[in-house]
């Protein structure tokens with residue numbers, strides 16, 4: 007952060023699937039008037055494109071070709087409901103949350119070439135500061151100099167329950183058991199991969215969101231940001 011300029015604050019939020027990252031990061035960004043980047047949406051958008059064009063999720067060369075032809079845009083989130091990402095000019099917010107994408111995305115995220123290119127775009131977006139970015143490797147790899155680093159967790163049961171309610175609201179069929187299994191598999195792939203695995207940065211503040219409302223967590227993070235801004 008540039009001295010005494012809260013508008014240039016850089017906030018990194020990481021954590022496993024369903025910990026509440028996107029909801030909370032978006033609310034924090036809106037409250038502080040900062041830009042919001044959902045990096046998971048980038049991995050998901052590329053996965054969606056691979057699925058619709060018939061590119062295998064392990065095919066590094068094919069994925070890189072797709073990436074070279076893809077345009078990501080991040081509309082300024084004026085309200086919590088605005089789309090997190092446009093892929094080739096199209097709002098794909100709903101499509102990237104489909105279970106088919108969730109099942110494949112961590113395979114795409116294993117490919118080092120893909121990670122390198124997406125991290126480059128993420129850093130470009132963060133240049134100049136004034137940003138809240140969420141993902142798996144933001145505090146450790148993408149923005150290690152972030153002013154505030156948060157690692158959000160919640161029990162597997164709670165995370166699966168949240169995702170279940172979310173899918174039910176959207177009218178998408180799924181059972182709680184299926185979701186629990188999918189989330190546990192994705193966490194394992196994310197934690198065990200060699201390239202930028204999911205882990206808390208040594209200087210991250212860990213917050214367990216189990217049993218707390220998003221508003222309560224947002225208030226806690228805003229406090230941390232204010233403290234950092236005063237230093």
Ligand code: CDP
Nearest residue numbers: 022023024045046049111112115141142143
């Ligand atoms: O919303 P949810 O927590 O389920 O996941 P997401 O943030 O949309 O991320 C989807 C997947 O993308 C993760 O499970 C990771 O495999 C991958 N990802 C990543 O590897 N690095 C990031 N910075 C963000 C997401």
